[in-house]
Amino acid sequence: MTLARKKTSDDIYSYLEHELKNSIQGEVNFDEVYRQMYSTDGSIYKMTPIGVTLPKNPDDVSAIIDICNKNNTAVLPRGGGTSLSGQTVNSAVVMDFSKYMNNVLEINPEENYVITEPGITIDNLNQRLKHTNLHFTPDPSTKSRANVGGAMGNNSCGTHSVIYGKTVDQVKEMEVILSDSSKAYFEEISGKALEDKISLNNLEGKIYRDVMSMSSKYYDEIKSKYSKVNRRVGGYNLDLVNPNTNKLNLVNIMVGSEGTLAAVTKAKLNLEPLPKYVGLAILHFTDLIESMEATVATLEEGPAAVEHIGKMIITQAKQSLGFSRNLDFLQGEPTDILVVEMNGTSERQVRDKIQKLEDKMKRLNLSYAITKLFDSSKIS
Ligand SMILES: Cc1cc2nc3c(=O)[nH]c(=O)nc-3n(C[C@H](O)[C@H](O)[C@H](O)COP(=O)(O)OP(=O)(O)OC[C@H]3O[C@@H](n4cnc5c(N)ncnc54)[C@H](O)[C@@H]3O)c2cc1C
Known part of the structure; x- marks a missing residue:
């Protein structure tokens, strides 16, 4: 990790900082604390930015891009910084929109x-x-x-x-x-x-x-x-x-x-529109491949969501003090589950869709147990 910048770069960066501070209404932070704070995101990468700006309006954004352009410096937009592939870390002037431009x-x-x-x-x-x-x-x-x-x-x-x-x-x-x-x-x-x-x-x-x-x-x-x-x-x-x-x-x-x-x-x-009625079917499996086959069959039934949860997450959830209290929907010892959400305009419609899915799983000999949830307080 290099905290000090080269002398020549320092001159350019001081000039950039000065120009930006004189040109935008938002914040300009070129200090070490800010630069380190913005050197990581949701990914494994780390790159220290040149500085951080927090624009307040489109004119600020335009001025930041103009000044960086004239000084041959990269600019990097940033939101929550949760990207997984290093999208928001670079040797650039970061523009963080989350503090002010959130109206x-x-x-x-x-x-x-x-x-x-x-x-x-x-x-x-x-x-x-x-x-x-x-x-x-x-x-x-x-x-x-x-x-x-x-x-x-x-x-x-x-x-x-x-x-x-x-x-x-x-x-x-x-x-x-x-x-x-x-x-x-x-x-x-x-x-x-x-x-x-x-x-x-x-x-x-x-x-x-x-x-x-x-x-x-x-x-x-x-x-x-x-x-x-x-x-x-x-x-x-x-x-x-x-x-x-x-x-x-x-x-x-x-x-x-x-x-x-x-x-x-x-x-x-x-x-x-938000869905009027929501129901969940949690399909249980003791085999990953079987759960994948069931995914294909489930998609034909028009679900609103299908999420696979595998052995590692199930095991870790069981070992966690917090999560283990919320696992009463599990039946037996599944290695894999599919959480299937069905939406509808009435509760009857949602129940029918889930029943149809259950019948299909039985017919195809997939999923050894199904937990059904229709109570929205439990679903969330
Ligand atoms: C645990 C975890 C789970 C995740 N799950 C999912 C998932 O289920 N689905 C999914 O799609 N992703 C997922 N992600 C990745 C990421 O969270 C999402 O893509 C999220 O929408 C990124 O939003 P952000 O505000 O954090 O974007 P940032 O990381 O801040 O930025 C994302 C990209 O958008 C650009 N950008 C930001 N603002 C602007 C702007 N105003 N103008 C131009 N460009 C801009 C940035 O330069 C960057 O390239 C996950 C990440 C983690 C860490």
Whole structure:
């Protein structure tokens, strides 16, 4: 771990710090404590940043990018910092959106959308939406810490991705600051509006031109080579740009770009109704392969979520003082369980779905026991 920086770098960094402090309303922290605090994230990697900024508004973000650009310095957006692959650590000026840029700007239950700044956690956003009976659906297990901006960066998804898809399926529009510090607004455009964008004589126009030309050239290859796995989140979503439709939404390219293309300063997100009734079926197995076979059979029954929990977690939960008190749903000594969630518009419908699943498991001779839960207080 190197705490001291080279003399020449120190001069540049002092200048950067000074420039940033004079230009933004938010915080600028280049001291050692901040740099060490931001040198790790949810991954195993450690890289000490040049400094940390906490922008208060899009103008701050634009100024940070402009100053860093002029000084040939990398910038790195950061939300909750829960990424697993080192996305938010680098030798760069970090822009942490979570402290100030976490405001909900508009809630529109009639048209099922919310406009928010990126630094709000997914849980806090959904708490704010509770009265509408709608929710923002991406649910990585870190959602109490993960920000909307981070979910967009990683194209996150969680247990309910089988019905709601990934973050890219839930973001409609975005305001972004591009690498030349200009502001752009991305949404689905077509026809004349798309032609106008393509002919813009600036960075935004170049982005539209480049994406369209890359897509026209390589669309067939991209379509055939991209993995068809539902939860593929690696790489840019070039498969979502179809040059034959004459429409384009650059949001699809931004989501999953891990902060490499632009900084998001606000986003319009799709909202889905909260399920009216929820039931759980916990399928028990003594064999991993059998539980995998049951997963395929379960997916055919339209579940809202299917989570596999394996031997290691079950064993550790049994040994934990806290978790062991909550394991009364287990029957016998399973090595693997599948937690299957069914949603419905009535309790009857949910019970029928779970009964059908149970009958199917019996018919296929899979799962030696099933625990069923319909009491929402126990499910949560
Ligand atoms: C224990 C554990 C469990 C996890 N489970 C899941 C899971 O179930 N599903 C899942 O998908 N992921 C999971 N993750 C990974 C991670 O938690 C999620 O991807 C989460 O959504 C990231 O959110 P964040 O706010 O922490 O993002 P960060 O880590 O802060 O950032 C993620 C990326 O987004 C970029 N970014 C952040 N804000 C902006 C912005 N305003 N503009 C542009 N780019 C931005 C960053 O540069 C970075 O590349 C897990 C991680 C851990 C540690």
